[in-house]
Amino acid sequence: MEANLGQFKLILGSSSIARRKILADMGYEFTLVSADIDEKSIRKEKPEELVMALAEAKAKAIVQRIPGDDNTEEAESTLLITCDQVVVYEDAVREKPSHVEEAREYIRGYSKGHAATVSSVLVTNLKTGFRKGDVDRVEIYFHEIPEEVIEKLIEEGMVLKVAGALIIEHPLVLPYVKEVVGTTDSVMGLPKTLTEKLLKEALGAK
Template sequence: MSQSKNTSLILASTSVYRRELLTRLRIPFEVVSPKVDETPLTGESTLDLAMRLAHAKAEAVAKQFPEAWVIGSDQVADLCGAAIGKPGNFERAMAQLQLMRGQTVTFHTALCLMKGDTQTTLSVPTEVCFRKLPDTVLENYLLAEEPYDCAGSAKSEGLGIGLLESIKSDDPTALIGLPLITLTGLLRDAGFAIPPKK
């Protein structure tokens, strides 16, 4: 694989899901942990939180590697204006799924591509409608999938798809954590060949 002349790419993320998604584009890239405080600001909306963190992650790594293009991304799930984060354990995951049962949740997946003073930050929303399912089904799902590192506890790329009534998005991989349709456009504008030349 080859990439455009004088360009290098870094993914500012510790997410295995984003790494796997970016690999699909077959562009060489490195992964660097951004080390960013993800605590929401007082009164901050879920969309603003996702946008701020995507930018902060890209900026933290871009300062270390000023000659590289850096991708920052963050996702915040929004239920009636309240942020739903990564559960971390079974009990919190069960509470999340019970709360979202029969509801529509908006997943804001923010993306930032940055190199020096050149940067673009945007967000791709995904509306997810959850089925009204009994606790026994939710429990079986959690024990089988263990999605405790996933915002909202429902992995659409796995068994979590069975919890969902519908998904509405212009960019299907946004829900998994990285909107590839949007990203490929930004990378092409930055000079990357997609697909790469052999």
């Protein structure tokens, strides 16, 4: 897949294991850089605006740390992908749970309920300065999630590290997912189709 877009270097500005796996599954080779920004200091009212603002802040932080050696005409373009995601539940934005009880409360709310993920992808061409992003929203409907399943998820701890304590691809959660309107890769934090589109646009822009 990478060959179709020509030669370029790719940086994934995320520490997410799920995003890393999705990008590798898409056939790309890339290096990892984490932005390490204070996400709580950036607030927006709408979830779409929040995830874009966070992706932009991550890109800005990473660009400042990367040496500007890509400005010669011969050099390959370096593309930077930054992302963010929140879960929306009853019009409230949910980020990573701040403690165990909050994670438990989040998952209980999904039982026989509905949530949505809003994911942003921003691609920056470090050679040309081109930058473009967009968001993808997925609606998720759940059957009843048994209390013992919730406790197992809490005990395991992975749900504490993701937006809204929501991992629909988890083997414990999967049986209780009633319907997904959208793609699983988007729920996992990196919508493939949108990412591909933005990479092509970033390479094509002069």
